[in-house]
Amino acid sequence: EIVLTQSPGTLSLSPGERATLSCRASQSVSSSYLAWYQQKPGQAPRLLIYGASSRATGIPDRFSGSGSGTDFTLTISRLEPEDFAVYYCQQYGSSLLFGGGTKVEIK
Amino acid sequence: EVQLVESGGGLVKPGGSLRLSCAASGFTFSNAWMSWVRQAPGKGLEWVGRIKSKTDGGTTDYAAPVKGRFTISRDDSKNTLYLQMNSLKTEDTAVYYCTTDSSVLWFGESLYGMDVWGQGTTVTVSS
Numbered sequence: 001e002i003v004l005t006q007s008p009g010t011l012s013l014s015p016g017e018r019a020t021l022s023c024r025a026s027q028s029v030s031s032s033y034l035a036w037y038q039q040k041p042g043q044a045p046r047l048l049i050y051g052a053s054s055r056a057t058g059i060p061d062r063f064s065g066s067g068s069g070t071d072f073t074l075t076i077s078r079l080e081p082e083d084f085a086v087y088y089c090q091q092y093g094s095s096l097l098f099g100g101g102t103k104v105e106i107k
Numbered sequence: 108e109v110q111l112v113e114s115g116g117g118l119v120k121p122g123g124s125l126r127l128s129c130a131a132s133g134f135t136f137s138n139a140w141m142s143w144v145r146q147a148p149g150k151g152l153e154w155v156g157r158i159k160s161k162t163d164g165g166t167t168d169y170a171a172p173v174k175g176r177f178t179i180s181r182d183d184s185k186n187t188l189y190l191q192m193n194s195l196k197t198e199d200t201a202v203y204y205c206t207t208d209s210s211v212l213w214f215g216e217s218l219y220g221m222d223v224w225g226q227g228t229t230v231t232v233s234s
Binding site: 032033035037039044045046047050051056057086088090092093095096097098099100101 | 144151170208218220221224225226227
C-alpha cells in the first residue's frame with residue numbers, strides 16, 4: 001500500500017516569501033493522478049493542482065506543481081496573506097489517499 | 108451552480124449506526140463518481156470510500172478502516188448519495204465531506220481529483 005509523506009509538517013514564512021512543500025510517495029505514483037489541496041480552518045478543502053502540474057480553475061499562477069515518480073512539489077512563489085493554510089497532496093485514480101498535510105503559518 | 112449538501116450528522120453511541128446523505132445539484136448526478144472524505148478533529152483528510160456511476164458499473168471501494176462497516180450507495184432518481192455507517196467507533200468521530208470529480212462528467216475518467224466539495228457534516232461517536 002502506497003503512503004504519501006508530506007514535509008515539512010509546518011512551514012513558518014513571511015508574506016512575500018517563497019514556499020516549497022514536498023510530497024513523497026513510498027512507491028511510484030503516476031503524475032497524471034497527483035493533486036494538491038488547500039484547506040483553511042472551518043472550510044472544505046479546495047483543489048489547487050491536478051495531474052501534478054495543472055492548476056485548477058481560478059487558481060492564481062503563484063501556485064505551481066511539479067514532480068514525477070515518488071517526489072512531488074507544490075511551490076507558492078510569493079505568499080499572500082490568504083495563502084496561510086494547510087496543504088494536502090493526494091493520489092487519485094484507481095486508488096485514493098491523502099498525505100498528512102503541511103501547515104504554512106505566518107512567521 | 109454545482110452544489111453538494113451533506114446532512115444526517117449527529118451524536119451516536121459506540122456500536123451504533125448513522126446514515127449520512129449528500130444532496131447534489133447543478134450537474135448530472137447519475138454520471139458522477141462520488142466519494143466520502145472525513146477529517147477527525149485536528150487531523151488530516153482521510154478518504155473513506157467511492158461509488159462509481161451505474162454506467163461505469165456502480166462499483167464501490169472503501170478505505171481499510173471502514174471496510175465491512177460502512178456502505179456507500181446512491182439514488183440517482185433523488186440525486187442523493189448515502190453513507191451508511193454501522194458498528195461505529197470513537198475513532199469515526201469526524202467531519203464527513205461529500206465530494207466529486209467533475210472531469211468524469213466531461214471526459215469519462217477521473218482527471219482532476221476532487222474539485223467539488225460539500226460543506227461537511229459532523230459525526231460524533233461518544234458514550
